[in-house]
Amino acid sequence: MDRILILGGGVGGTIVANLLSRKLRRQIDDQEVEVTIVDQSGNHVYQPGFMYITFGNEQEKNLSRPERSLIDERVKLVVDEVTRVDDTTHSVTLASGATLPYDQLVLATGSRIAPEEIEHFDTEAHHFYTAQAARSMRVALDAFSGGSIVVAIAGMPYKCPPAPLEVSFLIEAELRQRGLRDKSQVHFCSPIGRAFTIESVSDMATPVLEEKGIELHTFFNVETIDPARKVVQSLEGEELHYDLLVLVPPHHGAQFLIDSGLAPAPGGWLPTDHHTLQVGGRPDVYALGDTTDLPLSKAGSTAHFEAPIVAERIAAWVTGKPLNEKRANYTGRVMCFFEIGDGKGTLLRFDYDHPPHPPKPGRIWHLGKVLFNKTYWHTVPRGRV
């Protein structure tokens, strides 16, 4: 029996499992192949919805579903935490002490946030990377009556690169709607020399920041928070006063990947082949989603477009059929909606060789994101789109 083990039941892991169960239906039914997902929570979370807890009356209960309800009945689900991968014995150890052997391994354990790495983050800063944090940011915004709002990034890379820009735009629009704009300053701090890593997106966003009177600070790498003076300081020696501080927390790959020697510390991102998605040259270990070190957005969309490549390669290995080169090589395709505020948005569509050309911001792209949020459960995890 061929054992395909998928670690992580988020966007990437779930789609790969469902695609494999479709491609290998007969082999699974004949017990020649077994597809298993291990997930520590047993719940699948739609994380892009967190931003709408802060900015759109979204409820946490709508953003999570049991993983079992999203995967084909042919896929096994183990709810447990992975603590180690041994790629010499081809086995995975779980927190319960159980070990699971594998023939093909898929690593899809996403990224984890580490706000604790910045002193005073927990008491001074807000973020929107968990449902609870998004709610408390809503409370802080409701209580805000004017002053200085600083949005900054406390570590690269992080999930959903446009998110802090989107949040700045949404905050600015809200302040205008609430009649607080004249009494407030909004600062957006970028760790690099422009507003966004991708130049064309930066060129689109910079005039929007100017139009909205959001002050752009480049080369601002968050170093310390001084709660007594209410200032955030950068490694580059700049400091900004805040009345409300929004920080993207530092992100890392799963700790067990570092402990198992698969990913280097301190980032924990897996060295992943740009096209085959194999990890560190291993023919039987794949990675997708946030956990890779690919030079692309850590986005659900990335995992979504990577999943068919992993499924194609594993299915070909099982069936012994030759690889369909076109379907088995990732081109770096990503597609993300980008909120601009005031009910408008734009779209980022790109791959390794073609940078995005975001269309003029309009209502249609905002509505596209709203529609995507609503239809997510029926389409994406099931591998239907």
Place this chain on the structure above:
Amino acid sequence: MLTDQPTMDQPTINRTIDARGSFCPGPLMELIRAIRESAVGTVIAVRSSDRGSRIDIPKWVEKAGHRLVGLTEVDGYDEIVIEKLH
């Protein structure tokens, strides 16, 4: 100072970051990590094949108040040498 040849008075490099094959902002972020971890006076060389680095890194070094020791083009990549000043 931008040079195509290594200069004679270049101080000894204490740490080399090979960021070749990594794209913006990878090389700059790796340099920032090294700066955070190193003692004042450390001389760090960053190797980058991303053409943007030869502009971004010197700009960052200036803003952050460190010293750009040199920028050399070697076999299809740039080596940018920085001294941590504070």
